[in-house]
Amino acid sequence: MSQQDWMLMHRVAAGEEAAVTELYDRFSSLVFRVARQLLPTQADAEDAVQEVFIRLWQTADRYDPRRAKLVTWVMLIARRHLIDRLRRNAVRGTMSSFEGDPVSTSPDRGPDRRPQEAERNVRLLKRIADLPKLQRTVIERAYLQGFTLREVSEQLEAPLGTVKSALSRGLARLRERAKTDWAV
Amino acid sequence: MTSPEPMTRQELLELAALDALGLLDRYEAALYTRSFHYASAPVQDEIVRLQAEIVSDESLLPEEEPDGSLRERVLRKVAEAIEREASEFAPLATIGRRRRHRPGESDRRSAFGASGQFWRAAAFVMAGAVVVLAYFSAEANRSSNEIARLALMDDTEQLAVVLGATGRQFVLGDNQKVTMHPAKASTNVAGAVYVNETTEQAFVFFDGLPRTTGNDYTLCVILEDGSSEDLQTFRSGGIFSGFIVSNLSASLLASITRWEITDLAGAVILTSA
Numbered sequence: 062m063s064q065q066d067w068m069l070m071h072r073v074a075a076g077e078e079a080a081v082t083e084l085y086d087r088f089s090s091l092v093f094r095v096a097r098q099l100l101p102t103q104a105d106a107e108d109a110v111q112e113v114f115i116r117l118w119q120t121a122d123r124y125d126p127r128r129a130k131l132v133t134w135v136m137l138i139a140r141r142h143l144i145d146r147l148r149r150n151a152v153r154g155t156m157s158s159f160e161g162d163p164v165s166t167s168p169d170r171g172p173d174r175r176p177q178e179a180e181r182n183v184r185l186l187k188r189i190a191d192l193p194k195l196q197r198t199v200i201e202r203a204y205l206q207g208f209t210l211r212e213v214s215e216q217l218e219a220p221l222g223t224v225k226s227a228l229s230r231g232l233a234r235l236r237e238r239a240k241t242d243w244a245v
Numbered sequence: 246m247t248s249p250e251p252m253t254r255q256e257l258l259e260l261a262a263l264d265a266l267g268l269l270d271r272y273e274a275a276l277y278t279r280s281f282h283y284a285s286a287p288v289q290d291e292i293v294r295l296q297a298e299i300v301s302d303e304s305l306l307p308e309e310e311p312d313g314s315l316r317e318r319v320l321r322k323v324a325e326a327i328e329r330e331a332s333e334f335a336p337l338a339t340i341g342r343r344r345r346h347r348p349g350e351s352d353r354r355s356a357f358g359a360s361g362q363f364w365r366a367a368a369f370v371m372a373g374a375v376v377v378l379a380y381f382s383a384e385a386n387r388s389s390n391e392i393a394r395l396a397l398m399d400d401t402e403q404l405a406v407v408l409g410a411t412g413r414q415f416v417l418g419d420n421q422k423v424t425m426h427p428a429k430a431s432t433n434v435a436g437a438v439y440v441n442e443t444t445e446q447a448f449v450f451f452d453g454l455p456r457t458t459g460n461d462y463t464l465c466v467i468l469e470d471g472s473s474e475d476l477q478t479f480r481s482g483g484i485f486s487g488f489i490v491s492n493l494s495a496s497l498l499a500s501i502t503r504w505e506i507t508d509l510a511g512a513v514i515l516t517s518a
Contacts, residue, residue: 132301148468
């Protein structure tokens with residue numbers, strides 16, 4: 062598969078329509094869902110998906126199948142682009158308190174958007190809510206809101222290593238939890 | 246300069262999710278990739294598999310599917326981007342030999358701008374040729390250090406004389422110039438960036454970067470919010486050289502606070518700060 066994926070990206074880099082279409086058909090659902098998770102509106106998410114696929118064409122010749130599977134590469138490009146977009150568009154509030162409400166402190170993703178987000182992410186948010194407090198806060202800020210780990214570390218006044226470790230463990234726990242839920 | 250030790254298997258596995266989800270900063274991501282390449286084949290396989298599993302995990306994503314009409318819009322936008330790039334570089338590429346049509350090759354390719362990569366490659370080859378010519382021209386007139394000195398002294402007219410046509414356009418055009426200085430005063434490196442906001446391109450040249458065989462250097466920008474964005478990786482032949490960076494959107498250019506060139510470990514070598 063990796064050789065086929067490399068060939069696919071080679072064809073995408075060459076601007077071949079069939080290859081771009083195949084790439085879209087394979088990954089549009091994942092890309093759209095991550096865009097929907099990070100961006101406030103459907104229209105924002107759709108714009109972002111267009112930009113992500115242009116970016117994938119622009120970077121296609123850099124894909125190395127030995128370093129990552131194609132899905133990893135696609136999602137990495139997508140998430141980086143979405144986070145950049147979030148950071149450029151957002152005028153963030155200052156979060157200084159570990160006890161503060163992490164969602165409502167970001168003006169572009171303020172309380173008025175919480176119901177929709179909650180609806181979309183209902184299962185995920187439920188699982189996140191069950192995590193230990195530090196893991197929960199770090200996941201909300203870094204994974205869902207696009208803050209860098211360094212920013213989160215400063216906001217929480219916690220060592221960077223602690224934040225990294227909490228995020229890593231929190232994500233692993235979420236995935237384990239999801240498997241258990243599906244199994245029930 | 247010493248490089249940090251590569252990460253252990255345990256560290257690589259611990260950070261696999263953060264790397265795959267783009268949550269590591271530029272330096273850590275570079276260190277992660279470097280460590281990945283040092284790891285044994287079984288560990289590499291384990292990481293590749295784990296990262297694919299993580300990013301494909303739908304339990305972390307909302308349950309929504311894209312609208313059916315999005316497909317057509319995305320494909321059209323990509324096609325337009327490819328065509329736009331092809332037309333931008335077409336005048337340069339017409340100098341070269343026409344591409345032969347291979348029997349059996351799909352005609353649909355041309356409708357989608359099949360020439361995109363060709364024009365892009367042609368443009369880069371031309372840009373590379375310009376740089377090589379600039380180098381030989383520079384050698385004939387003065388040392389490359391002298392060029393770097395001119396760049397740093399804002400002597401654009403003299404600099405333009407020793408650059409090729411592409412470089413000259415950037416240097417003498419109505420472009421914003423950003424000078425990059427060594428991050429460590431003891432190193433003998435120099436560089437500059439000429440930004441053309443209209444074409445959303447920049448011409449970057451540098452001198453004194455140690456020779457590499459792979460694309461070990463990264464041109465990156467630091468944005469207003471403190472985040473960084475990698476624009477292009479490149480190699481150095483150890484001589485005065487340069488390249489064109491395209492697709493610099495107006496919003497990106499507006500938010501750049503400084504330009505940097507970093508090495509494989511993420512250490513800053515040149516900075517405009």
